[in-house]
Amino acid sequence: RKEVEQDPGPFNVPEGATVAFNCTYSNSASQSFFWYRQDCRKEPKLLMSVYSSGNEDGRFTAQLNRASQYISLLIRDSKLSDSATYLCVVNNGNNRLAFGKGNQVVVIP
Amino acid sequence: DAGVIQSPRHEVTEMGQEVTLRCKPISGHDYLFWYRQTMMRGLELLIYFNNNVPIDDSGMPEDRFSAKMPNASFSTLKIQPSEPRDSAVYFCASSLWSSNQPQHFGDGTRLSIL
Numbered sequence: 001r002k003e004v005e006q007d008p009g010p011f012n013v014p015e016g017a018t019v020a021f022n023c024t025y026s027n028s029a030s031q032s033f034f035w036y037r038q039d040c041r042k043e044p045k046l047l048m049s050v051y052s053s054g055n056e057d058g059r060f061t062a063q064l065n066r067a068s069q070y071i072s073l074l075i076r077d078s079k080l081s082d083s084a085t086y087l088c089v090v091n092n093g094n095n096r097l098a099f100g101k102g103n104q105v106v107v108i109p
Numbered sequence: 110d111a112g113v114i115q116s117p118r119h120e121v122t123e124m125g126q127e128v129t130l131r132c133k134p135i136s137g138h139d140y141l142f143w144y145r146q147t148m149m150r151g152l153e154l155l156i157y158f159n160n161n162v163p164i165d166d167s168g169m170p171e172d173r174f175s176a177k178m179p180n181a182s183f184s185t186l187k188i189q190p191s192e193p194r195d196s197a198v199y200f201c202a203s204s205l206w207s208s209n210q211p212q213h214f215g216d217g218t219r220l221s222i223l
Contacts, residue, residue, distance in 0.1 A: 032209050034211060042216075043200055043214035043215060043216055043217050044152070044200075044214050045214070046211040046212075046213075049209065049211070087152070091209075096154065096157065096165060097142075097154065097212060098154075099151060099152040100151070101151035101152075102151070
């Protein structure tokens with residue numbers, strides 16, 4: 001089983017709509033969790049950390065469910081600039097990160 | 110602030126040649142990571158260093174790959190001899206110590222082996 005699994009999509013989203021996706025992780029001892037954003041032909045960049053209590057940053061909301069071992073990301077009021085690939089990232093200890101293959105989001109005008 | 114700096118940005122070479130990728134981490138960061146990204150396999154960790162010492166090289170595909178970090182501000186990833194299947198984007202990243210600290214990535218090196 002892969003360390004981090006994501007549905008690659010693409011997720012085609014009308015501008016202004018809400019989109020949500022999950023990723024699952026296999027290591028129950030995973031210590032910390034992140035969402036990274038990667039634009040086409042660019043490097044991954046941290047979008048937000050994911051805390052046990054859930055957290056929100058503007059239009060973005062992240063949730064962690066340790067019992068079911070999944071992480072979610074919700075984007076409200078989608079903008080054209082939100083088009084990117086969103087990578088689910090899990091720290092399995094010793095700063096070793098495991099990356100999912102990403103959820104590709106395409107916001108349509 | 111200067112981010113992670115990688116060079117070259119692009120490399121095209123013939124199979125069998127030696128390839129050297131370079132990375133300068135963010136000043137003060139304790140950890141340095143080398144990743145490879147392909148469409149098929151996504152982002153894979155090759156090796157990482159803590160305070161210039163290699164900690165985990167289990168992701169290095171084979172003996173043709175080697176990495177060094179002679180000091181806190183410089184690291185190299187070398188492929189010798191290179192093969193077409195090594196074609197990928199290679200990223201270097203650095204971070205401070207702590208499992209909650211994010212990794213900061215360089216722009217990557219796009220490597221094509223003909």
